[in-house]
Amino acid sequence: MLEFRQVHKAYATPQGPLKVLDGVDLSLNAGESLALMGESGCGKSTLLHLAAGLDLPDRGEVRLADRVISSLGEADRARLRRETLGLVFQQFHLVPSLCVLDNLRLQARLAGRERPNWTAELIERLGLAGLEKRYPEQLSGGQQQRLAIGRALAPRPALLLADEPTGNLDESTADQVLELLLALVRDTGCALLMVTHSPRVAAPLDRRLQLSHGRIG
């Protein structure tokens, strides 16, 4: 589903290149869930951005759904991302001018996979029934993050990439949102790569990997 082969990435800084990934190998099978852990600044978000084709490695290869996403041009990367991936970040990235229902519909439509029955089921399971016509700013933080998860899963992606998806929520809301995310991932058979610094959040996933000194330990 997702594979990194000897991936290297450095950022240009005024002090010279900052080496962040230094030969990362990683492989995630279809339907599998993986927690990527490591200290702040070790390169977890960088790795996730490379997995999504939002950025490119300096060396090495990133394969997504049997395509080498790191060799594709920007338009092809965007298409592969739309067709294959769901993305959930700490900031919700909802469309503020669209209501709950249209936020969900838009994402499915962009992927060319609108399924009204699935959208309706999602709204129920997200606990957003009755709030379909509300705009994101009229929702609580937990509701917004549930909507962001629903939006990512609306097109039934093969892989969900999540960057600290409960990082902005209080502990009990975070627990509920995480439980919902894992249940939806399990029921849709979607693979999951989740960045988290929290062992508690990582515990229920199939595997846990540590990123340190630019490599997977």
Ligand SMILES: Nc1ncnc2c1ncn2[C@@H]1O[C@H](COP(=O)(O)OP(=O)(O)OP(=O)(O)O)[C@@H](O)[C@H]1O
């Ligand atoms: N565009 C950029 N230009 C220069 N340096 C960057 C850039 N993006 C990230 N960095 C640096 O690269 C390193 C890795 O950043 P990254 O965001 O991947 O870490 P992280 O493990 O996700 O951190 P956190 O857990 O704090 O979110 C950090 O030292 C960061 O300051």
